Amino acid sequence: xxxxxxxSTDRGLYCPLADIHIDPWRAVDRAIITxxxxxxxxxxxxxxxxTPESEPILRIRLGKDINIQTLPYNQPLLHxxxxxxxxxxxxxxxxxxxxxxxxxxxxxxxxSCCISGDYKxxxxxxxxxxxxxxxxxxxxxxxxxxPIYRWPDPRIVFDDINAWWHxxxxxxxxxxxxxxxxxxxxxxxxxxxxxxGPILVHGAIDRLLPPYRDAGVQLPPTERxxxxxxxxxxxxxxxxxxxxxxxxxxxxxxxxxxxxxxSGWMQIRGTRRRRSIDRGFVxxxxxxxxGLLSAIEATGASRIGITHGVVTPLARYLRxxxxxxxxxxxxxxxxxxxxxxxxxxxxx
Amino acid sequence: MHRFTRLFIDLDATTRTSEKLTAxxxxxxxxxxxxxxxxxxLLVGKRPxxxxxHTEMRRIASERxxxxxxxxxxxxxxxxxxxxxxxxxxxxxxxxxxxxxxxxFSEWLTPLRxxxxxxxxxxxxxxxxxxxxxxxxxxHKLISGSFRVGVQRRLVVRALANITALDPAIIEHRLNAxxxxxxxxxxxxxSPHEHDSDPAAPYPFFLATPIRPSANDPITDDLRWxxxxxxxxxDWLAExxxxxxxxxxxxxxxxxxxxxxxxxxxxxxxxxxxxxGALLPDNTVLDGEIVAWSDQDRPLPFSDLxxxxxxxxxxxxxxxxxxxxxLAYDLLELEGRDLxxxxxADRRARLQNICARLASEQHLGVSPTIDxxxxxxxxxQRAASRARAVEGIMLKRKSAPYRxxxxxxxxxxxxxxxxxxDAVLIYAQRGSGRRASLFTDYTFALWDNGELVPFTKAxxxxxxxxxxxxxDFIRKHTTGRQGPIRMVEPRLVFEIGFEGLRxxxxxxxxxxxxxxxxxxxxTDKSPDQADTLETLRALLHHSRxx
Ligand SMILES: [Zn+2]
Numbered sequence: 001x002x003x004x005x006x007x008s009t010d011r012g013l014y015c016p017l018a019d020i021h022i023d024p025w026r027a028v029d030r031a032i033i034t035x036x037x038x039x040x041x042x043x044x045x046x047x048x049x050x051t052p053e054s055e056p057i058l059r060i061r062l063g064k065d066i067n068i069q070t071l072p073y074n075q076p077l078l079h080x081x082x083x084x085x086x087x088x089x090x091x092x093x094x095x096x097x098x099x100x101x102x103x104x105x106x107x108x109x110x111x112s113c114c115i116s117g118d119y120k121x122x123x124x125x126x127x128x129x130x131x132x133x134x135x136x137x138x139x140x141x142x143x144x145x146x147p148i149y150r151w152p153d154p155r156i157v158f159d160d161i162n163a164w165w166h167x168x169x170x171x172x173x174x175x176x177x178x179x180x181x182x183x184x185x186x187x188x189x190x191x192x193x194x195x196x197g198p199i200l201v202h203g204a205i206d207r208l209l210p211p212y213r214d215a216g217v218q219l220p221p222t223e224r225x226x227x228x229x230x231x232x233x234x235x236x237x238x239x240x241x242x243x244x245x246x247x248x249x250x251x252x253x254x255x256x257x258x259x260x261x262x263s264g265w266m267q268i269r270g271t272r273r274r275r276s277i278d279r280g281f282v283x284x285x286x287x288x289x290x291g292l293l294s295a296i297e298a299t300g301a302s303r304i305g306i307t308h309g310v311v312t313p314l315a316r317y318l319r320x321x322x323x324x325x326x327x328x329x330x331x332x333x334x335x336x337x338x339x340x341x342x343x344x345x346x347x348x
Numbered sequence: 349m350h351r352f353t354r355l356f357i358d359l360d361a362t363t364r365t366s367e368k369l370t371a372x373x374x375x376x377x378x379x380x381x382x383x384x385x386x387x388x389x390l391l392v393g394k395r396p397x398x399x400x401x402h403t404e405m406r407r408i409a410s411e412r413x414x415x416x417x418x419x420x421x422x423x424x425x426x427x428x429x430x431x432x433x434x435x436x437x438x439x440x441x442x443x444x445x446x447x448x449x450x451x452x453f454s455e456w457l458t459p460l461r462x463x464x465x466x467x468x469x470x471x472x473x474x475x476x477x478x479x480x481x482x483x484x485x486x487x488h489k490l491i492s493g494s495f496r497v498g499v500q501r502r503l504v505v506r507a508l509a510n511i512t513a514l515d516p517a518i519i520e521h522r523l524n525a526x527x528x529x530x531x532x533x534x535x536x537x538x539s540p541h542e543h544d545s546d547p548a549a550p551y552p553f554f555l556a557t558p559i560r561p562s563a564n565d566p567i568t569d570d571l572r573w574x575x576x577x578x579x580x581x582x583d584w585l586a587e588x589x590x591x592x593x594x595x596x597x598x599x600x601x602x603x604x605x606x607x608x609x610x611x612x613x614x615x616x617x618x619x620x621x622x623x624x625g626a627l628l629p630d631n632t633v634l635d636g637e638i639v640a641w642s643d644q645d646r647p648l649p650f651s652d653l654x655x656x657x658x659x660x661x662x663x664x665x666x667x668x669x670x671x672x673x674x675l676a677y678d679l680l681e682l683e684g685r686d687l688x689x690x691x692x693a694d695r696r697a698r699l700q701n702i703c704a705r706l707a708s709e710q711h712l713g714v715s716p717t718i719d720x721x722x723x724x725x726x727x728x729q730r731a732a733s734r735a736r737a738v739e740g741i742m743l744k745r746k747s748a749p750y751r752x753x754x755x756x757x758x759x760x761x762x763x764x765x766x767x768x769x770d771a772v773l774i775y776a777q778r779g780s781g782r783r784a785s786l787f788t789d790y791t792f793a794l795w796d797n798g799e800l801v802p803f804t805k806a807x808x809x810x811x812x813x814x815x816x817x818x819x820d821f822i823r824k825h826t827t828g829r830q831g832p833i834r835m836v837e838p839r840l841v842f843e844i845g846f847e848g849l850r851x852x853x854x855x856x857x858x859x860x861x862x863x864x865x866x867x868x869x870x871t872d873k874s875p876d877q878a879d880t881l882e883t884l885r886a887l888l889h890h891s892r893x894x
Contacts (some may be wrong), residue, residue: 147415148423148436267436269360270428278362313422321416 004137004303005082005100006113008329013115013139013307015100018082021045022098022115032084034117035095036061036182039308049077051086053094053127056211057182073128081106089119090130091285092183093212099133111136114299118143118308120284121291122151126186126217132298137305139329140296143286144264145310151264151288157281158191164260164279165196165238172235174257178243178277181205183285185240186212186219188262194220198233201225202241202250227253246277264288296324305329349445349452351379352387353483359499368499372507376538383449385534390490392501392523396453398493399461400468402430405492408469409434412476431488435481445478450529452487460491512540517552517752524607525549550596550607551633551680551688552752556742556759570762574723578743578760585692585746586718586726588738589761590675591650592639593657597674599625599632606638617657620711621674627706634699635678635750636715640670647737649865655811676703677715677742680750688750692758695750733764734847740764767847768867769884772800772875773840775833776822779807787822787834788815790866792844794857796881800838803857803884809845809866818869841870841878849888859884 006015012024021028027044034040036050036057043062050058052070059066071077073096077084081104086096097117102110114135121130161177168175179185185205192199199222201209206224213219223229225239230253239254243261251257264284265271272280287295292314296304304326306315311328318326358371376384390396410417415437427433447455460471472491479487489495505523509516519537525548527533560573567573578584594609604625606615615622618638628634640648640656652670679699680688687695696717703714718741720726730741740763748758771792779788789807793800810818818840825837845867852860 146423146426147413147419148427148433150436150440268427269432276363278364280361310422310426313419317416317419 002111002136003109004113005102005106005110006115006137006139008305013329015082015113017102017106017110018080018084018100020049020079020082020084023117032098033058034089034098034115035092037092037118040117049084051094051096053211053215054096055094056214057094057208060207060211061182078103087114087131087133088128089117090122090124090127091118091120093127093186093215093217095119095127095183097131097133099135111303113137113139114301115139116141116295118286119295120287121295122154122288124154124187124285125190126183126212126219130295132295135299135301137303138296138299138301139305139307140292141286142292142306142309142311142314144284144288145292145306145314147289149264149267149284149288150290151267151284152282154191154283157283161188161191161260161262161281162193162196164258165192168258169197169236171258172256174230174234174237174239174254176239176241176251176254176257176259177262177281178241178246178259179262179283180285181242182208184262184283185242186217187285188240188283189219189222190217192220192238197236197238198223198229200229200233200237200239202239202245204242204244205240225253230254246275297322303327349447349449349479349483349486351375352383352449353486355387356486356497357482359497365503368503369507369510372499372504373511376507377511380448381531381534381538384538385529385531386449386453388504388534388537389529390495391497391499391504393529395495396457396490396493397461399457399491400472402492404465404468405430405434405472405488408472409438411469412473413437413439431492431494432485434488435484438476438481438484441477441480443478444480445483447478452490453529456487457490508538512538514540520552520752521549524552526613547600547631548598548603548605550598550605551635551750553594553596553609553635554751554759555609555754556761557754557756559743559760559762571723571727574762578723581720581723581726583746585696585744586720587677587715587742587744588718588733588736589740589742589763590637590639590715591647591737591739592637592653592675595636595638595674596680597621597625597628597634597636597676599628599630601630614657618672620672624674624709624712627709627712628702629683631681631684632702633679633681634674634676635680636674636676639673639675641673643671649737671710673711673713675713675715678750690749691747692744692750693746730762730764734767767849767887768843768845769794769879769887770841770870770873770877771803771844772838772878773818773836773842774800774802774838776818776836777832777834786815786819788819790818790842791833792842793838794879794881794884795876796857800875801857801881803855803859803881804844804846804861804864806842806844806864806866809868814869838875841873841875843867843870849884851888857881857884859888 006013011021011026011028013022020030020032022032023034023040024031025042029046031045031048033048033050036054041058041061047067047069048058049069049071052072055068055070058068071086073086073088083101083103085099087099089095089097095117098115101112112135114133116139118141119130165175177188179188181204199220201222201224203224234255258278260279260281261275261277262281262283264282264286266280266282302325304318304324306326307329315326315328318324355371355375359368362368379387406417406420410420423437424430424433456471456475460468463471475487476484505516505519508519522537527537560570567576596607598605604622605613606618606621608614640652642648656670676699679695682698700714703712706712718729720729733740743760743762745758751758771794773790774793775791776787777789778784779786789805791802791805793802821840822834822836826834827837828835844864846861846864848862849859851858
């Protein structure tokens, strides 16, 4: 009999042998952070372990002076006879899957475990691509864990976005896209065609651009939106803003505009309509249904924990259709990050 | 299918009217007639009936995709729309069908409706092989009878008017005529020649707006409103507002047709009016009101007229019982000439001319104009509306053309408030004559300080079926007897209509009603929602100050 190396506790996922939490939602001594989204990175812990790419973002989000140790992708770190490795998750800049392997006396009694954090299998030029990780126990996210979620090719989506922007210009409308400030906003920027017109960003997004540019990610020139540059580029500009800006007075300076939302949820017509926005672009930083199934299969794991999302149906599907030992893990943070309120203070 | 799917996606993707209009124009500009006519049917005509059940679609999709039924149900919950759910879960296809829309109907939809179960599965799979995800969504909606698209008929009419450079009223007129999904009918509807209209179709009706149309109009007094907005009374023509069915009587050389305002063809309900057609000049169109007409030369209640409309098998006795009359008030076409642009006064003069020749015809009359010197004078005459069994007064600008729809400014209606009150049935008594076996005489009550106070009896107004239903209720809910009178549990609410009211010492409520009758059962109201005696007293007060 082998036991789970990682278990679920009221503070989140925990490895008792290493005494380390992964993405804990309360303050702990040692926390490994898969990525800097608010539903994975919480303040107050004594020490944090993350990738070097994640570090500056984590400091912006949790505070400049937090205690961070970094571990590059694919390099081992030993701790209490447990080998820790971070592997690219392809979700946002610096996002990692956490592989924990039992060594020495634990090797015979415990299963190796990989915690996926959030991940996607579709290409994204703003972060290191997802790598499948062999393990015995895989804990996967399931934000879009239903077969109705199947992403279109992102190149086609970006063509649509640029065409929409261009078309808005012919009607003298400013284009505004609401999207999550960390990850999606930068991915969106990287896909825009700067030849079409000026690109303005909301303050909450602007402050997250330096870590990306410093890491060598190619982004088009942008300006933080101000009353002046907004007025000067009315009817021409593309504006990227967090969802919390929708319907706020901040929008006034852009004049007549057309708005859109970029998210995996836009796959469903009903969600698009409820947002009452002009357009919905299907662009997600999470794995779609085929992505989840292929990632799970590639691990070779027979025990699968399902967290963050549509846990019960995916667990049942894996049990009944794939004969895997799949089980749901309840999380405090339910729902996809795109839909949680923007936690950054709107600085503009 | 690709063009129509594009249109569906474009209409669905935007909430902006201007963008919807552009999408419609682009579509109808480029689509061949044999497909365009199907699109038109889907947008403004009838939705296709369901060709296959949801259960069966789900089962075939589950077999095709390997996704278990329970998981399809989870997906349906998340997406909220089965057509969309199935489109999203089916194995992806990189094809995009170029099959023309009319062949989707003739080769898939119609066969699907007539096929047996195994053939339905084959057909569905064949369609899925050919369609991409978005096309599948539209296709699912077509076959499951759930096709809806967020675009108003008005907007489709505007798009067609824009691409043909015709007046929207002409397009509306053509769409009103019966048409089938054939390329010929489509070409006729979109013909750029103004006169290519269906001779049997009604013209779009011109509808009056109520005076003081807004509750927050700063002018709260009718007379002051009229003085302010309508100004000189001599510019206006006044008529009674009849409580009947608005209709156009169209006479062509080979046919006479009667269309109601809902653009329903009602000729068959009124054979005596069809006979009238033959007396009119060829190619004449009258606008007017069908009114039930008593032998005392006054209108009968609308409910009498409605009984004729509702009657499925034509009952000759009923026809004799309820004579009707077409009261003409406008002349839209005479001997093939469209008169709608002519001033109202001119049309009126011509109308009177024609009808004068038919003065002896009992089923035709001209709705008379009301002579009035001032708005005060007209208000006084309006006060007699109830005695004349009319709903009030219509005002029409003498110089105005006959417009279409609810164009504001030239036709106004100045209605009287109807006398109605919602009351609770509390006592019942057997009827007399052929209804002696049934409880048909009812006493009604209104609330007064938490108790139900009887205030009127009413006998007429219910159909035989309704009487039987109420009779059954009374038998099962009798709470006491007093001689021939049964006390009934106060549970049924009725709307009581009446012609007038006055103070009375002989009635316990202190008010006597004139001609009380049951208008309908208020099954939507519970007894505690019935009106109070106070409401009735307020009506009495108003009737004095009217
Ligand atoms: Zn995330």
